[in-house]
Amino acid sequence: MTLGNTRFLLLLGLVSCAVIFTCSIFIGTETLDLGQAWRELRSLTPLSEAPTLSILLMQRIPRTLAAFLAGGGLAVAGCAFQALLRNPLATPYTLGVASAGALGAWVAFLLADVTAAIPLLALLTSKQVMAFLFAGLDVFLVYLLAARRIHTSPAVLLLAGVTLGMLANAGIMFSRYLARPDRLVNMDRWLMGGVDVLGYQPVLLLAVGVIPCAAVLLLQAARYDQFAFGTTLAAGRGVNIGRLQTTTFFVGSLITAVIVSEVGPIGFVGLIIPHGVRLLTGPSHRLLMPLSIVAGGAFLCACDIVARRILPGETPIGIITTMVGGPVFLYLLVRRRFSDWNV
Amino acid sequence: MMHRIDAEALAYSYTSGQRVLDDVSTHVATGEVTGIIGPNGAGKSTLLQLLCGLLSPESGNVLLNKSPLEQYTDRERARLVAYMPQSVSPAFSLTVREVVALGRFPHLGPFGSLGTPDHEIVQDCLGQTETSHLATRDFLSLSGGERQRVLLASVLAQEPQLLLLDEPTSSLDLPHEAAFFRQLRTLSGRGLGIVVVTHDINMAAQFCDRLVLLGKDHRLVNQGGPSEVLQADILTDAYGSPLLVGEHPQTGGPFVTAPVGGI
Ligand SMILES: Nc1ncnc2c1ncn2[C@@H]1O[C@H](COP(=O)(O)OP(=O)(O)OP(=O)(O)O)[C@@H](O)[C@H]1O
Ligand SMILES: [Mg+2]
Numbered sequence: 001m002t003l004g005n006t007r008f009l010l011l012l013g014l015v016s017c018a019v020i021f022t023c024s025i026f027i028g029t030e031t032l033d034l035g036q037a038w039r040e041l042r043s044l045t046p047l048s049e050a051p052t053l054s055i056l057l058m059q060r061i062p063r064t065l066a067a068f069l070a071g072g073g074l075a076v077a078g079c080a081f082q083a084l085l086r087n088p089l090a091t092p093y094t095l096g097v098a099s100a101g102a103l104g105a106w107v108a109f110l111l112a113d114v115t116a117a118i119p120l121l122a123l124l125t126s127k128q129v130m131a132f133l134f135a136g137l138d139v140f141l142v143y144l145l146a147a148r149r150i151h152t153s154p155a156v157l158l159l160a161g162v163t164l165g166m167l168a169n170a171g172i173m174f175s176r177y178l179a180r181p182d183r184l185v186n187m188d189r190w191l192m193g194g195v196d197v198l199g200y201q202p203v204l205l206l207a208v209g210v211i212p213c214a215a216v217l218l219l220q221a222a223r224y225d226q227f228a229f230g231t232t233l234a235a236g237r238g239v240n241i242g243r244l245q246t247t248t249f250f251v252g253s254l255i256t257a258v259i260v261s262e263v264g265p266i267g268f269v270g271l272i273i274p275h276g277v278r279l280l281t282g283p284s285h286r287l288l289m290p291l292s293i294v295a296g297g298a299f300l301c302a303c304d305i306v307a308r309r310i311l312p313g314e315t316p317i318g319i320i321t322t323m324v325g326g327p328v329f330l331y332l333l334v335r336r337r338f339s340d341w342n343v
Numbered sequence: 344m345m346h347r348i349d350a351e352a353l354a355y356s357y358t359s360g361q362r363v364l365d366d367v368s369t370h371v372a373t374g375e376v377t378g379i380i381g382p383n384g385a386g387k388s389t390l391l392q393l394l395c396g397l398l399s400p401e402s403g404n405v406l407l408n409k410s411p412l413e414q415y416t417d418r419e420r421a422r423l424v425a426y427m428p429q430s431v432s433p434a435f436s437l438t439v440r441e442v443v444a445l446g447r448f449p450h451l452g453p454f455g456s457l458g459t460p461d462h463e464i465v466q467d468c469l470g471q472t473e474t475s476h477l478a479t480r481d482f483l484s485l486s487g488g489e490r491q492r493v494l495l496a497s498v499l500a501q502e503p504q505l506l507l508l509d510e511p512t513s514s515l516d517l518p519h520e521a522a523f524f525r526q527l528r529t530l531s532g533r534g535l536g537i538v539v540v541t542h543d544i545n546m547a548a549q550f551c552d553r554l555v556l557l558g559k560d561h562r563l564v565n566q567g568g569p570s571e572v573l574q575a576d577i578l579t580d581a582y583g584s585p586l587l588v589g590e591h592p593q594t595g596g597p598f599v600t601a602p603v604g605g606i
């Protein structure tokens with residue numbers, strides 16, 4: 001990878017991201033008249049009386065930002081998990097983190113009636129906190145396996161993650177069975193994932209969770225490169241293996257929990273984005289990770305455009321990422337094999 | 344400046360109660376080539392990993408320049424001591440140049456970006472190991488021997504004072520093996536300290552200043568100059584199987600071989 005190539009790729013990535021970003025703001029169930037929005041802004045009408053401007057400011061922009069943050073965060077978490085476990089299939093999903101987080105948020109739904117009266121308890125059982133607790137528990141169990149020195153193979157960890165994910169899903173099924181029928185519709189809708197946020201509170205929560213976590217993961221990029229040859233060689237080069245594992249598992253589950261609790265479980269982003277970007281950049285994480293953030297964000301914005309505009313109504317985005325991601329991934333699997341992985 | 348590692352009465356077990364290394368004391372220093380020899384499973388690889396702090400001894404101490412190894416940060420240590428494992432398998436494909444560039448890690452800043460001097464060092468290490476022509480090849484496409492030379496380049500790029508190599512010549516043909524050991528001598532002549540685990544006792548006899556012989560009972564059997572350590576009774580004891588010692592056809596030094604048909 002020459003420097004010129006790198007710059008070109010970065011530029012290309014940023015430009016296509018900007019294009020998708022713009023489209024995401026202006027394409028929707030109603031096409032926005034920018035002139036109208038501008039006139040409304042100029043005349044300083046209050047938002048409640050400025051329909052176009054209010055759609056732009058309170059719906060389209062927050063929604064685009066939320067999609068970008070969620071997509072970028074899931075993609076960078078995927079990169080980190082894959083590097084750490086030296087396996088192209090390690091993602092927030094296959095490790096069970098996302099399902100566990102969803103179960104946590106789900107439990108928070110169920111508890112909401114009971115805890116609403118007591119403010120402190122309500123905070124402690126908020127969906128963010130519960131999602132993180134459950135995602136953290138999942139990762140902790142996976143980590144216990146990883147920390148057992150006696151060569152736990154990444155394949156075993158993945159199997160453990162997949163199993164834990166199934167357990168979490170069973171928990172979700174069980175709580176659906178227990179839930180009041182009138183709530184079920186809302187809860188089910190959330191489970192299918194969606195970035196249809198209103199206003200800036202969800203965006204702010206996402207930003208506060210995703211940006212610092214992504215920064216911490218990006219700072220590990222050179223260490224992940226060292227993992228290419230396994231832990232012994234990496235340790236010999238001065239990488240603190242234990243610390244890197246702890247950081248990655250902790251931050252990776254935090255970022256996943258924040259995203260899942262805000263936009264629901266959205267699959268496949270952490271799997272196909274790093275894989276696709278790697279075909280362009282090669283394996284160096286210093287390039288792969290930042291570009292994956294951009295590509296993941298743009299991918300989710302694009303899926304959201306499809307959700308709002310191309311398919312009828314407001315299709316849940318989780319369905320779209322999986323319907324797009326699944327076949328693309330199968331194609332990559334068959335055509336390109338894991339040419340860049342030694343598995 | 345001299346750099347050295349001192350090991351004092353090291354013991355280690357992977358599973359409790361099963362010592363794979365017992366009461367081993369030795370030292371290695373810059374400017375010397377030290378060979379570690381002994382039968383399969385004696386604990387040679389374990390000793391090497393203890394010497395560079397990848398494993399912590401169950402009892403005993405490892406001192407790097409007279410200070411306990413734990414007092415160094417991982418990066419500080421990696422700038423002084425480099426380690427090349429017995430076998431590696433990369434998780435994903437990297438070019439040879441990328442593999443060698445990985446060696447620069449302990450010298451780089453938080454973002455891990457390589458500057459012009461780093462690229463020059465990488466190029467130089469490729470040259471030293473005669474792997475420049477492979478630079479753009481995929482590491483996974485190389486032969487076993489080519490891989491070992493590229494790995495040597497990558498630990499050289501780490502610019503250590505002490506270089507710990509675990510069976511670096513196990514896949515090399517005889518001329519390349521001899522060339523590899525001659526290169527180790529050149530490096531030690533420039534002040535580097537080399538520790539090499541090998542099963543080729545005769546190469547070790549020719550090219551090492553000191554030999555450390557571990558026995559099948561996981562203890563130190565003998566250490567010292569090649570002619571001191573390589574004696575038939577000592578070797579037979581260490582390997583638990585008869586070995587013969589004759590004269591090297593060229594140097595007249597010790598020459599070790601196994602008897603035909605047993606004795
Ligand atoms: N990770 C491990 N877990 C458990 N036992 C181990 C582990 N690594 C090595 N051993 C055992 O410790 C003993 C010493 O192993 P070591 O790798 O140090 O031997 P060695 O002298 O390098 O052998 P070889 O010449 O075959 O490379 C062996 O009996 C081996 O089975
Ligand atoms: Mg060994």
